[in-house]
Amino acid sequence: MTSAVVAVPRARPQVATRPALRLARRTRPARVGTFVAFAAIFTFVSAVGFHVVLAQGQLQLDRLGREISVERREYEQRRLKTSTLGSPQLIIQAAEQLGLVMPLDPPTYLEVPGAPAFPSDGSRTATTLGDWKKVKRHLGDGP
Amino acid sequence: MRLRLAILFAVMALAFLGIGARLVKLQASDQTHLRSLGVDQRLRTVTVAAERGSIFDRNGVELALSVPQTTIVADPSVIRHPIEYAAKLAPLVLVDQQALEIRLADSHSRFAYVARKVDDATVARVRALHLTGLSYLAEPKRFYPSGSLASPVLGFVGTDNYGLAGLESQYERSLRGQAGKARVEQDPQGNDIPGGAHVIDHARRGQDIVLTIDQSIQANAELVLTQQVESAGAKGGMAIVADVLTGDVLAMATVDGATTDQPAGPAPSGTENRPATVVYEPGSTNKVITMAGAIEEKIVTPDTEINDVGGDIVVGNTTYSDVDLHPSTMTVAQILEHSSNVGTIIIANALGPERFDHYLRAFGFGHTTTLGFPGEASYRLLPLNQYNATSMGSMPIGNGIAVTAIQMLDVYTTIANGGMSRPPRLVKATIDADGVRHDLPLLAPHRVVSPSTASAVTGMLELVVENGTGTSAKVAGYRVAGKTGTARKPPYEHPPYRYVASFVGFAPANSPRLAAIVVLDEPSGDYFGGRVAAPAFAQIMQQALGAERVPPVP
Numbered sequence: 001m002t003s004a005v006v007a008v009p010r011a012r013p014q015v016a017t018r019p020a021l022r023l024a025r026r027t028r029p030a031r032v033g034t035f036v037a038f039a040a041i042f043t044f045v046s047a048v049g050f051h052v053v054l055a056q057g058q059l060q061l062d063r064l065g066r067e068i069s070v071e072r073r074e075y076e077q078r079r080l081k082t083s084t085l086g087s088p089q090l091i092i093q094a095a096e097q098l099g100l101v102m103p104l105d106p107p108t109y110l111e112v113p114g115a116p117a118f119p120s121d122g123s124r125t126a127t128t129l130g131d132w133k134k135v136k137r138h139l140g141d142g143p
Numbered sequence: 144m145r146l147r148l149a150i151l152f153a154v155m156a157l158a159f160l161g162i163g164a165r166l167v168k169l170q171a172s173d174q175t176h177l178r179s180l181g182v183d184q185r186l187r188t189v190t191v192a193a194e195r196g197s198i199f200d201r202n203g204v205e206l207a208l209s210v211p212q213t214t215i216v217a218d219p220s221v222i223r224h225p226i227e228y229a230a231k232l233a234p235l236v237l238v239d240q241q242a243l244e245i246r247l248a249d250s251h252s253r254f255a256y257v258a259r260k261v262d263d264a265t266v267a268r269v270r271a272l273h274l275t276g277l278s279y280l281a282e283p284k285r286f287y288p289s290g291s292l293a294s295p296v297l298g299f300v301g302t303d304n305y306g307l308a309g310l311e312s313q314y315e316r317s318l319r320g321q322a323g324k325a326r327v328e329q330d331p332q333g334n335d336i337p338g339g340a341h342v343i344d345h346a347r348r349g350q351d352i353v354l355t356i357d358q359s360i361q362a363n364a365e366l367v368l369t370q371q372v373e374s375a376g377a378k379g380g381m382a383i384v385a386d387v388l389t390g391d392v393l394a395m396a397t398v399d400g401a402t403t404d405q406p407a408g409p410a411p412s413g414t415e416n417r418p419a420t421v422v423y424e425p426g427s428t429n430k431v432i433t434m435a436g437a438i439e440e441k442i443v444t445p446d447t448e449i450n451d452v453g454g455d456i457v458v459g460n461t462t463y464s465d466v467d468l469h470p471s472t473m474t475v476a477q478i479l480e481h482s483s484n485v486g487t488i489i490i491a492n493a494l495g496p497e498r499f500d501h502y503l504r505a506f507g508f509g510h511t512t513t514l515g516f517p518g519e520a521s522y523r524l525l526p527l528n529q530y531n532a533t534s535m536g537s538m539p540i541g542n543g544i545a546v547t548a549i550q551m552l553d554v555y556t557t558i559a560n561g562g563m564s565r566p567p568r569l570v571k572a573t574i575d576a577d578g579v580r581h582d583l584p585l586l587a588p589h590r591v592v593s594p595s596t597a598s599a600v601t602g603m604l605e606l607v608v609e610n611g612t613g614t615s616a617k618v619a620g621y622r623v624a625g626k627t628g629t630a631r632k633p634p635y636e637h638p639p640y641r642y643v644a645s646f647v648g649f650a651p652a653n654s655p656r657l658a659a660i661v662v663l664d665e666p667s668g669d670y671f672g673g674r675v676a677a678p679a680f681a682q683i684m685q686q687a688l689g690a691e692r693v694p695p696v697p
Contacts, residue, residue: 069281073263076210083205083288088362 185328185336187253188343193320194283195304196349198297198311200358201391201571207297207311209283209304212260215269218329219252221276228274232257235268259302260284278329285311291409293361295397295416296354296569298517309416310352310569312517317573320349351574355391360384363686364394365409368661371679372398373407375644376667381418382679383552384659384687387649389585390556390565392514392549393657393687395419400664419516422545423643423662426630426672427482427612429541431600432554433491434479436502439596442493445476445603452478452486459532463488463540476603480611482627484540491539499539500527505591506554506564508546513566513586520547541630548645552660555625555647558604559655562597563588605652615677616646618685620695624652625680627672632665641665646676650684656693659684 084090169177198207215236222228225247233240236258246255260282261269269277285300298309305319306312323346328336364382372380377400384394397410397417415421437443453471455464465484478486491499503509509524522545525534537543549567557564566586574580592600604624607613612627625648632641644666649658661676661683669675 073211073281077263079205080208080210080286080288083208084286086204087289088292088358089290092366 185330186326187329188324188326189280191323191325191344191346192282192304193322193346194348195285195300195320196318196351196574198318199351199353200356200361201354201393202357203353204358205288206293206354206356206358207285207287209285211281212262212284213266214259214280214282215257215261215266216278216280217247217255217257218276218278219247219249219255222247222250228276231272231274232269235265235272236261287412289358289362291411292358292365293356293395294412295410295414296356296395297412298416299412308413308517310354310516313515314352314570317350317352320576321347323347348576350576352570353572353574353580355386355389355393355569355571356395357393357690360683360687360690361394361396364396364683365398367679367682367686368396368398369407369409371661371675372400372663375663375669375675376400377407377644377663377675378665379410379417380661380663380679381421381548382659382661382683383418383548384657384683385552385556385567386691387556387559387655387658388565390513390567391571392567392569393691394683395549395569415518416516418548418660418662419512419514420518420520420547422520422522422547423645423664424542424544424630424632425546425551425645426541426628426643427484427487428551428626428628428645428647428672429544429546430479430482430487430539431558431604431626432502432506433487433494433499433539434475434603435506435558435592435596435600436498437475437490437494438599439502439592440494440498443475443490445474445599447475448472449475449478449486449489452483452489454485456485456488456536458488458492458536461533461536463536476606479603479626480606482607482612487539488536492535496527496530496535499535500524500530502591503538503544506557507550508544512547512549512553514549514569516569522546541628548660548662551645551647552658555649555660556658557591558597558600559624559649559658560588560597561594562590562592564591601652601655604648608648608652612671612673613646613648613677615673616648616680616684618650618681618688621650621684621688621693622652622696623650623681623684624648624655625677627677629670629672642670644670644672644674644676646672646680648680648684650688651693651696653696656691657684657687659687 194211195209197205197209200206215232217228219225225244228247229240229244232238233243238258243257246257249255257269257277258265266279270279283304285304287294287297294309296309298311298313299307300311301307306315311318324343326343330336364384368380368382371377379400380396380398382394382396382398383392385392395416395418397414398407399410399414401407410417434443438445443449450472452473453469455462457463463484465482467481469481469483469486473481473483473486475486475490477483478490494502503524509521511519511521524544525538534543553564553567556567565588568583568586570583572580572582601624604626605622607627608616608623608625613623613625616623616625616627625646628643628645628647630643630645632643643662643664645660645662647658647660649655659680661679663672663676663679666675
């Protein structure tokens, strides 16, 4: 580059110089840093959120577990109450309160007309094993 | 400015360096120790008790079951005012205040029982106190819904749910199940941290057992026996009902006589199961073995006439006689029908000691039954070579030997079953933790006498009830076979004399289904088995036949 200017330059009004604007380009490390920072924050928030969800789920499970044990306890208590109310002692007490009395003579077993006939010809009665389904039908198909 | 910034930076750098160094020390060098301290502070491993299996009667009625209750425990290490705690808790949970105070004051301990197996209402009152350091554990408690019904048979469990007597003890391994473990996380105040517990080992429920006992037959047997013990003024009584064909014991009752404090009633929990654990002299009920042996050996038949029965008989240095006068000649059947001691001794001597001893053992004397009940008695029979001069006088009529009620019932069950012994049993099935039922096979029978001998003896026993000493054992609508027994208890020579009265038999005699025995200990008035035990037998058998749907025989 050569210069051919020889004339005395006129005085020109002073113009404030400013650097030419240019698009500043971010450096690669800065972008990576930003990304990592965001990723870290996102991960942290996600982890916290996930943990909260887990904790909520666990609390829900605990609550259900407690409900199950309460219901189970209730079931067991009622089971006990049912068995107690069905005990012969309480039934006798309840019957006596209703005015019922024990018979002086033992009750006699009667065959009801029309009821299924069991062998009772005098030579043979129904036997437990031979006639299980008739004699002990309330106990299932066999001993 | 720069200087100040530099100083600030240096201070912060030093601070972070210090924190970092401390972190490294805590995380690296002290890590193991601190972790164990933390774990020890937060985590506790607790045993999760297994639910004990239930005991059912043969129809599925629960006779024993476990229901969760609450055990209140404390962490004394976090309790600062044990005296106040004890004063508040003791009246609610009904424990000794001083003892509780001592337990809570042990600040080195992290576990102390406040009260075990407390009902829900009490727990609610304790929770309302909002005391820190208390925890609440579920712990099963054993209940017997039918009260004292069959108590001596069922037995009982201790505080830690271990079976201590009866079937609870015999089937402890099956009923107990397997305890589990859980790790719980707690805050410094001893409160459980939600989500902080996890199970290490799951508890496995114990097996249920299904008995052969029938609740209604058992209840009636206890009721009738109680009335009879009361009216006879007896010291106690026992009764058993069994299924002839299966050996299943349907009822096994023990009754205590009246005392100055209380009336007669079923034996409470903790009483021994006397029908299996107490021996008595059977008296004349033992004559059936003498008769069965003599008929089996073809020495006599029911119709064989025996002479010189009317008087006394001397065996060794002892004279044996009968309570009632008898004709001088009686058939074998009549001897049993009228329970002649003299006639029975004559037949026994014809049988001879060797064969007599053989039949005693063959019918099950001298060893325990197949029940295997805890504490079951087994009177050692006198070895043959140790028989003395009077052995063949006393033993054939049921003196000088001792048996349990279940052993004597087994003899009659064998006769009723056509000469085949059907070993008795109390448990017919188990139900595992998955709800699968496992039926136990019937125990193998074995032949003791031939069917013809059993049939002949059954006929003779029918005559006992029809015309002989056991007429009070008749059951309307059914043919009954059985035998009375009356034995004097030692000391034999000195008054006041004490007796054991019994009746054992089966019905229907033509096709036996049920056998039963009733034994009264020391009746104070009338003491003959035919008068005090036979009526109770009739009532018990009547109800049992109905419950078993055995039709009456026209």
